[in-house]
Amino acid sequence: MNDQRGNRDASGDLVARDARCVWHPYTQHQLEAAPLPVASASGARLRLHDGRELVDAISSWWTCLHGHGEPQLVEALRAQAARLDHVLFAGATHEPAVRLAEELVRRAPRGLSRVFYSDDGSTAVEVALKLVRQHWVQHGESQRAVFVALECGYHGDTFGAMAVGDPDPFFRAFEPLLFRVERASIEAGALEALVARLGSSCAGVIVEPLVQGAGGMRMHAPEFLRAVRATCDRHGVPLIADEVMTGFGRTGELFACAKAGIEPDLLCVAKGLTGGMLPLAATLCREPLYASFLHADRSKAFFHGHSFTANPIACAVALASLALVDERDTPRRLDALGASIERELAAALGARAADLALRRCGGIVALDLPGDSSGGGAGYLSTRALALRALAIERGVLLRPLGNVVYAMPPACTSAEDASRIARAMLALVDPGR
Ligand SMILES: Cc1ncc(COP(=O)(O)O)c(C=O)c1O
Known part of the structure; x- marks a missing residue:
């Protein structure tokens, strides 16, 4: 099916075509879920072909500084x-x-x-x-x-x-x-x-x-x-x-x-x-x-x-x-954004924040889930990270844990509402029942 611009708009079709001829980076194609079919992006949000919107909490591999589609x-x-x-x-x-x-x-x-x-x-x-x-x-x-x-x-x-x-x-x-x-x-x-x-x-x-x-x-x-x-x-x-x-x-x-x-x-x-x-x-x-x-x-x-x-x-x-x-003053903005996510996490986690090594440097906020060894070790390759990714997507947030390390590094334009959504998604990875 084609939309007005002549693009195929059925995400299933796009994903099926992708599966036939594309090889993605850092991807175990036998295990991983189908790639997200992204139709467009603006500000801190990615829009998928099926209409879902995700907050790009990791700035698309740490690249997107201000926001997507910055005029x-x-x-x-x-x-x-x-x-x-x-x-x-x-x-x-x-x-x-x-x-x-x-x-x-x-x-x-x-x-x-x-x-x-x-x-x-x-x-x-x-x-x-x-x-x-x-x-x-x-x-x-x-x-x-x-x-x-x-x-x-x-x-x-x-x-x-x-x-x-x-x-x-x-x-x-x-x-x-x-x-x-x-x-x-x-x-x-x-x-x-x-x-x-x-x-x-x-x-x-x-x-x-x-x-x-x-x-x-x-x-x-x-x-x-x-x-x-x-x-x-x-x-x-x-x-x-x-x-x-x-x-x-x-x-x-x-x-x-x-x-x-x-x-x-x-x-x-x-x-x-x-x-x-x-x-x-x-x-x-x-x-x-x-x-x-x-x-x-x-x-x-x-x-x-x-x-x-x-x-x-x-x-x-x-x-x-x-x-x-x-x-x-993007550095200051990123710092304030990181601080707001850290605050929300710290308030919700209370004394557990220290156990999870909640930490921040400017706009980068991270914590370690208990269990697997951290990002640099074999834990990185565990399939748990895939499950965590899926859980965050259900919460409307694109996260990509590094093994047991859950982190956010959103673009500077991220709204207070989306920052809070990121914090809540991170908390959901800490306590999946949350
Ligand atoms: C510190 C550092 N150096 C180098 C690279 C490689 O950059 P690229 O993926 O653009 O080749 C990365 C990528 O994440 C990085 O984090």
Whole structure:
């Protein structure tokens, strides 16, 4: 059956066609329920073909910053597509990319002055790792080949990003193909001892500042980040801050690094960079790192690029999103939203809040259900998460628990009513009879 726009509107038909030819990410097709047939979205809500509406409590994999279909972003997209849709970014440049680089440098932690564009969080991380590694090679320290990362870290699904991520539970099969990475627990002394032990073989340190997302919304104190910074300074190795999830206000500050008062040597951003409307990523670095690639020998250039590097439409949408972040003070809004969800959960849970490790950083609120081990372990793969997802959908909310970790990270436009609906859905997962 076709609607007025010629789309098939029968959700059953869409789902059946999907089942015949589509392979979804992070999906066990033999076990999981059919995908939600989404017809449209606006603000914090997704509309399904069958008429149901769901609150997008996880900002569509942490991308949607302001809300779906934000008119100013739609207009920026439309206008830029008509002016310049795409052009290669090697040997050419354009206004949206230059302006966006200027705006990112202006807002980023001090010292980050160069912007290298890529496509998504994983590629922003690949770029950071490759820049650091090539820098050492070109400076006669090619023995520096071991990166230090944190236990339960996640940095994406491409090979370099998998290598620095915790192998459990997703990446064990690829282990023989991944380069050597040493992992420290979130403890300043452990990280210092590890970097000291590696000595001149250490290439750099990569962290998700303040919140480790996919590892189970694990939150650490700003003091730990400051200690990581001090360790990197002491041993002369670069600190890479992966703010793919935390960037653009999720922690209540524009960047988690700013919240912790540290300045990384490299910064990876993606997801919320375009307000979640289009894929775009950037890796920011300091001027000396950039300058270290300048050479009369062409082979010393950074040979990395993607077909859609600095796509003008994505850059224009990112500029419109940054303008909204300023205009609306999005970090403060997200913080207030997170606080309201946390308050409702805390009031309903009472003394159990502590047992469930109810926690919040800005607009990110999480708790651990008793039972399975947490997000980074085998619990992530239990079918319980699927049942929990279904239960939340029955309550009109899209949640995607990470194993036993139930969390919310809604877009900034989420109304008080929808925030309360999110809190009630989370409570229903704690007490299914609720
Ligand atoms: C901290 C972090 N880094 C990198 C990535 C990878 O980003 P993408 O999925 O856009 O490749 C993610 C994705 O969730 C992330 O949370």
